[in-house]
Amino acid sequence: MDIFEKCRSFNRPNILKEQGVYPYFRPISGSEGPLVTMEGKSVIMAGSNNYLDLTNHPKVKEAAIKAIEQYGTSCSGSRFLTGTIDLHNEMEQEIAGFMGKESALLFSTGFQTGQGVITPLVGKGDYIFSDKDNHASIVAGNMLATSKNAIIERYKHKDMNDLERRLSKISRDVGKLIVTDGVFSTDGDIAQLDIITSLAKEYNAKVIIDDAHSFGVIGSGGKGTGHYFGVQDDIDLVMCTFSKTLASIGGFxxxxxxxxxxxxxxxxxxxxxxxxSPGSVASALAALKILKQNPNLPSKVCANANKVRNGLRDLGFNVLEGQTAIVPIIIGEDEKTFAIWKMLYDEGIFVNAFVSPTTPPGMQMLRTSFMASHEEEHLDFIIDTFKKVGRKTDLI
Incomplete structure (x- = not known):
């Protein structure tokens, strides 16, 4: 059998493109705050993870430019050998202090962080207890860990009874990691870290959280899920990406x-x-300093999201409960999700379409997310446009 045959027969994207409803890989040619330019027109961005809108902040851009001028565009080596510059060390110190931890370590991408942290910590016979809805970076780390004969226990999403049931079957003398997203990227719901940390103490497990969608959004001053629940000291390791709040690329x-x-x-x-790279570290460091100087920015993110969440729910949309920047609207069918995405896009709003197999049957959704810089006029327009489209499609 030709192993590439599945590639040649994969035509779903082409069908959607022919229908004019393909929502992915849409190029952005310009960006300024919550407005972006796509295909020659201005569109309200309601699908970005740029939560604090720092990617265009003058100090962030200036820091990146200065770093490139001083260090060049690349470090040309791994951290282990020739690739460490003083900016790496400075960022690690700043992150550790901000998160209330002793030390920190940078990785080149957020996705890489999950693999780079989980796999080295486990060995033969160790257990990883992982929420079934964890991000793909955690899943990839778990899969690599199985090559070292670690054992994966995937507990039901946010089901603390299922987690405890699985933990209770394992001897206290066996190595155990509980790994979870802080805020889950699809639904925007929050892990029950108060219960997780309590169970970890009871069953002698360590806790790792991925705060990709929590950092800069929830918790005191945007310090994440551990601070949101007041259990930061009980969390053993916090992973995060630069690509959202910190306006760059990388992870820690x-x-x-x-x-x-x-x-x-x-x-x-x-x-x-x-x-x-020097530019990415410098821009993330500048973004972190802005967050520290403006601890009220995260509350603006959540307030904007809550306005849309409540507005759409009042109109009759099936909106998932949440308290974060992510507001998912359940549509329930692939074709209808694509069609409504296109109608919103034509009206001047960009959102994200999540369909099967990314979501379970009946849970296909339009995932919206909001920034601190969305103005009332943007939010009102989004709500009004959803109302118009929802009635036209009998969704409400």
Missing amino acids: VAGDESVINYLKHKSPALIYSASP
Whole structure:
């Protein structure tokens, strides 16, 4: 059999393009705050993870330019050898301090962070307890861990009884990691870290969270899910990406110095990858400093999301409950999701279409997300346009 045959027969994207409803890989030619230019027209961006709208902040851009002028465009090596610059060390110190941890370590991408942290920490016979809705970066780390004969237990999404049932079957003397998203990227719901950390203590497990969609959005000053629940000291490792709140690309993990030092010398994802580029680290560092100077910015993100969440729910849309920047609207069918996405886009709003197999049957959705810089006029227009489209399609 020709292994590429499945590629030649994969025609779903082409069909959607022919129908004019293909929602993916749409190029952006200009961006300024919540407005972007796509295909020659101005569109309200209601699908970005640029939560604090710092990607165009003058200080962030200036920091990136200065770093490139000083260090060049690349570090041309891994952190382990020739790829460490003083900006890496400065960012790690700033992150550790902000997160209330002893130490931190940078990775070249957020996706890489999950693989680079989980896999080195487990060995033969160790257990990983992973929420079934965890991000693909965690799933990839889990899969690599199985090559070391670690055992994966996937508990039902946010089901603490199922987690405890699985934990209770394993001896206290066996190595155990509980790994979860802080805020889940599809539904925008929040992991029950107060219960998770309590169970970890009871059953002698360690806790790793991925705060990609939490950092800069929830918790005191945007410090994430651990601070949201007041259990930051009970979380062993916090992973995160630069690509959302921190307006860049890269990732980090923060925790005890001994664990971070171990990862520095044992993580293949760190040792065998080129280090984060000077421009990306400098821009993330500048974004972090802006967040520290403006601790009320996260509340603006959530307030904007809540206005749309409540407005759409009042109109009769099936909106998932939440308290974060992510507002998912359930449509329920692939074709209808694509059609409504296109109607919104034609009206001047960009959202994200999530269909099967990404979502379970009947849970196909339009995922919206909001920034601190969305103005009342943008939010009102989004609500009014959803109302117009929803009635036209008998969704409400």
